[in-house]
Amino acid sequence: MKVTVSRKAHFNAAHRLYRPDWSFEKNDAVFGKCNNPNFHGHNYDLTVSVTGEIDPETGYVVDVKILKDFIKSEIEDAFDHKNLNVDVPEFKNLNPTAENIVVVIYDKLKAVLDSNLVLEVTLYETPRNFVTYSG
Numbered sequence: 754m755k756v757t758v759s760r761k762a763h764f765n766a767a768h769r770l771y772r773p774d775w776s777f778e779k780n781d782a783v784f785g786k787c788n789n790p791n792f793h794g795h796n797y798d799l800t801v802s803v804t805g806e807i808d809p810e811t812g813y814v815v816d817v818k819i820l821k822d823f824i825k826s827e828i829e830d831a832f833d834h835k836n837l838n839v840d841v842p843e844f845k846n847l848n849p850t851a852e853n854i855v856v857v858i859y860d861k862l863k864a865v866l867d868s869n870l871v872l873e874v875t876l877y878e879t880p881r882n883f884v885t886y887s888g
């Protein structure tokens with residue numbers, strides 16, 4: 754019996770979308786207000802879903818406490834109240850679009866979760882704009 758267990762999380766972060774190898778004009782044309790040189794913030798919401806077999810001994814697919822602690826240590830502690838471009842090494846040379854952020858989050862969680870678990874991450878940049886990655 755495969756069951757999906759989900760946990761919601763949240764972080765606030767600033768970012769700027771731009772490519773340093775493009776002119777300001779080209780960045781402005783492609784990224785618009787998101788190219789503001791002084792950065793801007795989002796309230797990011799996250800749903801982390803883990804699918805796997807129910808362990809017959811514990812009755813768990815995953816201990817939600819462990820999942821919660823991984824989300825805190827890997828994602829919230831690393832991203833919350835940070836400037837993604839400046840403070841988070843993964844985005845030093847990677848444009849912090851929602852698409853790239855969700856892949857980074859997936860990779861960080863995948864590295865610490867039991868490899869038998871199937872992971873899917875949905876990241877909300879706004880209540881209406883969200884991206885999903887499952888590897």
Ligand code: NI
Nearest residue numbers: 768787793795
């Ligand atoms: Ni933005």
